Amino acid sequence: MKKYLKVISVLAFSGLLTSNVNAFANHWVTIGNVAVNDSVKLNKAAILKLAASAYIYGLPAVFTDFTRQASGAPNNIYAHGHKFPDHTSRLVVAPNNDTNYSSAFLDLGDDAVILTLPDTHDRYYVVPLMDAWTNVFATFGKRTTGTGPQTYVITGPHWKGTLPDGLKQVKAPTDLVWIIGRIQVNSPDDQANFVSKIQDQFKITLLSNWGKADAITSKKITTYDVELPQLKAAQAHQLNVVQAIKQLPIEDYFNYLNALLVKNPGLAADSATLKAFAVIGIGAGKKFKLDGFDAETQAALKTVSAKIYDAFDAQKRNDFKPTNGTKLGDYKTDYLTRAVVAYKGLGALTPEEATYIAYAEDADKVPLAGTRKYVIHFEPNKLPPAKAFWSLTMYDKDRYLTDNPIKRYAIGDRNPLKFNADGSLDIYVQHESPGTAKEANWLPAPADSFNVILRIYIPTDSYLADKATWVNPPLKKQK
CATH class of the missing domain: 2.60.40.1610 (Domain of unknown function DUF1254)
Structure with missing residues (x-):
């Protein structure tokens, strides 16, 4: 089963999500602002608006099913990861x-x-x-x-x-x-x-x-009648899932989405949106034909996906802060947030289950580097508000776990930490050991640039209700 997790993990568990995605809506597309029907002849601007909206709408389903097919995982079978993550684990980003x-x-x-x-x-x-x-x-x-x-x-x-x-x-x-x-x-x-x-x-x-002693596990893998060279490349581990989907021509992307919509129709609240998409050939069982548009529109349509991913990549990576009532795992009709999360953190846990906070800079807004020494100071009774547990994990510049002499890749409340006399806690983040007396609280850093992620598993109710009740302390450079 390990090979099934190999492709899945390339995309699914990045851990870093995005904030302020609604700014993108004004930059490129706002879903639902194009009122059309079958009798309306659309101009190029309206077609591009619909195409961009449909691309964003369908992205989560395409990423999910593409990941499934790329993994080669048979239906209805568990694949378990049995290797403890360490610096040799290169299959999972962050x-x-x-x-x-x-x-x-x-x-x-x-x-x-x-x-x-x-x-x-x-x-x-x-x-x-x-x-x-x-x-x-x-x-x-x-x-x-x-x-x-x-x-x-x-x-x-x-x-x-x-x-x-x-x-x-x-x-x-x-x-x-x-x-x-x-x-x-x-x-x-x-x-x-x-x-x-x-x-x-x-x-x-x-x-x-159920109840059969000799039950045979199904080996069926659901496929769709859409030939995609990029999918074959992902299955052969020549491309990861993100790379493969980015390379899909717009026509192949939409026809893959059309096939998915047959078995996985949108929610009832999506009906008006899907009706608008149908006018340009996007919908369950439909055929999107690029050559059905004039040459100028065809050329513009071919740039839609690149513009979308460029805008997504430009978003600042930080802890996910829901906007307009949207939260991870319950997107309703906020298709934009849903798409960005699928792109940057497909499979992310809901906020009730885990909160992610990323550190890329110190308290002075200077990028983190192993040439400097830092401390994270938690005041007495101000540890991360976790009902389950919390951790700080170290990543190198490529967002992988980093090798170190004590084989410590994360530190948190499951470690035998040494608290100060007043009940406060200092975590030392640096490349070299801070010395024997402080090593219990040392999170080893690489020699060059790095970032850290604080994970809070099952955050407290008060923190979920008001994030201002606890503010994560910064990494302060030591003199």
Whole structure:
């Protein structure tokens, strides 16, 4: 199963999200401001507006399904990550050092599945279920359902049948569902001796096989009648998922989206938006034809995706701050935020489950570098507001874990930290050891540029209600 995680992890677990994405709406496109019907002849500007809107609208579904197909993962089968992340882990951009992953893609078009969750013996874990549009419609785990054994029936939007006695039904909005489970891991020994054994007890069974001793696991992989050389390159690990999708010609992108919409229609609130897209050949079962437009419009359409990704890349990377009521995993009709999150952090946890705060500069707004020494000072009773746990993870300039003499890639409340006499805490962030007396609180940095991510697992209710109740301290350069 490891090979399935290989491609998935290239995209899915970047951890760094974006803020202030609504500024992009004014820069390029605002969805819903083009009123059209079948009798209207659109000018080039209106066509481009619709095309950009449709590209953004469809991006989460395309990224999710492209990731599924690129991984080669059969439907309805778990793939567990059993390797403890260290500096040799190059498959995940900005990997966390706190949890390991268990991933599965469900196809609920033909059958429901039964999801079996084991007793994790009070160990933190989370199993979020995302629909094709990256909305999280169910979350199981320590925060929501506890850590005891649990069993659920996951059904598609059109499923009709009889539930096994005593099992709870969870209805998915789309046939395509992505499960991206995480379980807390504390060390390589913990992974080998405890976590891996627990992971292997997470099970997915077709409802039609439930109770059969000789049930055979399905090896089916859902495909669509869209030939994409970029997908084949991703499957062969010649391109990662982001690179491959960026290279898709606009016609192939939209026809891939059209195929996805057949089995994974948008939400009811999307109907007016989808009706507008249909005028230019975008919709379930439709055919988008680039040669149906004049030469000038064709040339402009070919630039749409590059303009979108350039705008997305220009956004400042920071902790995700929801805007206009939008939050991770519950996007409603905020298609722009949904698309940016899918692009920069597909599979990100909901804010109730985890908060990410990125450090790229010190308190003086100078980029972080291993040539300098820093300290993060937490005042007494002002540690990160976590109900589960928190950590600070070190990354090199390419956002990978960095090798160091004490093999410490992250530091947090699970470490034997030394507090000051007044109850405050100092974390030393630097390349060289701060000395034996301070080494318990040392987060080793590379010799050159770096960044740090603070992760807060299950933030407190007060922090979620008002982020001003706790402000993360800066990295201050030491003299």
